[in-house]
Amino acid sequence: MSVFSKVLVANRGEIAVRVLQTLQAMGISTAVVYSDPDSNAPHVTLADEALALGGSTAEETYLDRRKIIDLALRCNAEAVHPGYGFLSENPDFSRECHEAGLVFIGPAPEIIALLGDKIRSKETAVQAGVPVVPSSSAWQPGESQPDNLSSEIGFPLLVKAAAGGGGRGMRLVQRLQDLEQALESASREAVSSFGDGRVFLERYIPSARHVEFQVLADSVGNTVHLFERECSVQRRYQKVIEETPSTALNPDLRERMATAAVAMAKSSGYTNAGTVEFLVDADTGEYFFLEMNARIQVEHPVTEETLKVDMVELQTRIAAGESLPLSQDDLQPLGHAIECRIYAEDSYANFAPATGHLLAWRPPAGMGIRLDSGVTESQEITAYYDSMLAKLVAWGPNRKESMERMVRALKSFPVLGIATNIPFLLRALAHPDFSSGEYDTGFVSKHDELTAPPETFYLNRAAGDIAERILQTNMIGPTGRGVMPIAEAPDPWHGLPKNVFP
Amino acid sequence: MTNRRLEQIYPPGVTALDASEAPNIEIRSTSSSLLEGTVSPYDGRSIQFLAYRDGQQIHVWLAGESYVFAAPASATRSRRAGQATSDDIVCPVPGVVIAVHVAVDDTVEVGQDLVVIESMKTEQIVKSPRAGTVQRVSIQEGDRVDRGMRLVVLVPMEKGD
Numbered sequence: 001m002s003v004f005s006k007v008l009v010a011n012r013g014e015i016a017v018r019v020l021q022t023l024q025a026m027g028i029s030t031a032v033v034y035s036d037p038d039s040n041a042p043h044v045t046l047a048d049e050a051l052a053l054g055g056s057t058a059e060e061t062y063l064d065r066r067k068i069i070d071l072a073l074r075c076n077a078e079a080v081h082p083g084y085g086f087l088s089e090n091p092d093f094s095r096e097c098h099e100a101g102l103v104f105i106g107p108a109p110e111i112i113a114l115l116g117d118k119i120r121s122k123e124t125a126v127q128a129g130v131p132v133v134p135s136s137s138a139w140q141p142g143e144s145q146p147d148n149l150s151s152e153i154g155f156p157l158l159v160k161a162a163a164g165g166g167g168r169g170m171r172l173v174q175r176l177q178d179l180e181q182a183l184e185s186a187s188r189e190a191v192s193s194f195g196d197g198r199v200f201l202e203r204y205i206p207s208a209r210h211v212e213f214q215v216l217a218d219s220v221g222n223t224v225h226l227f228e229r230e231c232s233v234q235r236r237y238q239k240v241i242e243e244t245p246s247t248a249l250n251p252d253l254r255e256r257m258a259t260a261a262v263a264m265a266k267s268s269g270y271t272n273a274g275t276v277e278f279l280v281d282a283d284t285g286e287y288f289f290l291e292m293n294a295r296i297q298v299e300h301p302v303t304e305e306t307l308k309v310d311m312v313e314l315q316t317r318i319a320a321g322e323s324l325p326l327s328q329d330d331l332q333p334l335g336h337a338i339e340c341r342i343y344a345e346d347s348y349a350n351f352a353p354a355t356g357h358l359l360a361w362r363p364p365a366g367m368g369i370r371l372d373s374g375v376t377e378s379q380e381i382t383a384y385y386d387s388m389l390a391k392l393v394a395w396g397p398n399r400k401e402s403m404e405r406m407v408r409a410l411k412s413f414p415v416l417g418i419a420t421n422i423p424f425l426l427r428a429l430a431h432p433d434f435s436s437g438e439y440d441t442g443f444v445s446k447h448d449e450l451t452a453p454p455e456t457f458y459l460n461r462a463a464g465d466i467a468e469r470i471l472q473t474n475m476i477g478p479t480g481r482g483v484m485p486i487a488e489a490p491d492p493w494h495g496l497p498k499n500v501f502p
Numbered sequence: 503m504t505n506r507r508l509e510q511i512y513p514p515g516v517t518a519l520d521a522s523e524a525p526n527i528e529i530r531s532t533s534s535s536l537l538e539g540t541v542s543p544y545d546g547r548s549i550q551f552l553a554y555r556d557g558q559q560i561h562v563w564l565a566g567e568s569y570v571f572a573a574p575a576s577a578t579r580s581r582r583a584g585q586a587t588s589d590d591i592v593c594p595v596p597g598v599v600i601a602v603h604v605a606v607d608d609t610v611e612v613g614q615d616l617v618v619i620e621s622m623k624t625e626q627i628v629k630s631p632r633a634g635t636v637q638r639v640s641i642q643e644g645d646r647v648d649r650g651m652r653l654v655v656l657v658p659m660e661k662g663d
Contacts, residue, residue, distance in 0.1 A: 188601070192623070360563065458543045466553055467560040467569070469529070
């Protein structure tokens, strides 16, 4: 007998697909919601039932709590899985689900509210005896800047959204004269992303490692940790490459941080899957609590691959009131796993988001390779939502072998029509600092060579020759979408017979 | 070496090196608009490629890198009304204009914020690349914009009256 008869997935993209796959494997009927631009997206095709939200922007679709709850009730769902992002850490949504008689697969609303407030969550960490990064009280637009706002913290510092996450509403500020503008801009982005414009200042630790611990807690008082994930390769404060185990931890530090993570979960009264994020000072070996995320993380697959657990299944069972089927001693990680986020972005243009049609999307396969994808060939990638297309995960018996598998997989992953960060990922993996495991959150900004246009001239030459050959041999496809009709074009293919064009 | 009729438009800033020998290209299969094959660029190794002809553009994937080629004429002559000239500040990303910080006749300095675009839930600030005077603002708050679209026309200081 399944834990729920039907679950509605209130998300899109790869995480919606990921959650649907587990729910279906558990014998649970599935429903999803979708926006107009997503009407042909993979999560819509995969679900047993797909319910139109109507509209395009995130605000009028995946962030519309009323619409989603109405649809969940109308399709007789018993529970809602929020995925990550969107409404996953919105305490109002969690509470409104409960009030409507729906089980929210995640923590209780008051826990989400507590942890979602980065300022209150830090206070909770202090009470649990967990070290924290020094930070200011909250500021919002219209308030004057208290004189001491930045004095205790010093420069450089980070402006962060109190309701933040995923790098949204975050700014690095070097000088006092740039502070006001950064506060305004971060606050605006925070309103747009989280509906809450409060921001605060935090000491910036330049050569830090970002290491997080996965925890799971059931409603009868069992809390376990599922070891760490190293997430120091970031661009625009968003993670790009994650791995486990972390090269920054020794067994003693790992044990202390794991104990702190469990203490944090217990002291906040946490249930379901959560992640305790820390900064580790690479120079001193000190660690500081950063925040606790009350949702499934994007990078959860590396934990799943080394521990052979299904995080979504455990989340669902905990939400249904079951106790954890695993004790801490049952959790013994095996080998090494690494995840690369495939973003639709131009790494040669400061990671500018890219949109358009996926003309070709040919994911790799093979031993130890896993792809969590939310897109399919010929799909249109719009500017409405996040630019992450998929996550490629490699597992190996050790770090060297999982990295080799990842490199081979990335090299055999053709994507045409939309710029992706795959060339950047390949260079990052090949970089000596990454291979040696001696990298921190400054890795991407420190190494310009990771984002410089390619200089392998023989490959550029070969690519150009291939294009010439296709031109010369009159091999043509259908007229592309969004390009000028040939009749209007000013004869760009001079020298070619006219009849090559359709 | 044949005369190249195609211009590489992506990745940017790359100049192809002349090679004495042209690589051996074998096209193995075609399905609708996709072409698959192998190329042996220089040392006898053979590397797989995938290509797509999208109207006037040819997309080529090779060894983890994606390239886009177009006829030079189409790259230069396809400029229509609303597309960029040298005084134009163009949009770096597709998205929505959430703030316009300048108005016509404003004098701006290097690095000054001109326009803020929200794309894929992230703010992108378009800063002025040079000092100048704003001659025209082509967009307003709430407008949906595409990459390459003109946002602001800026007359450089030297040319200003």
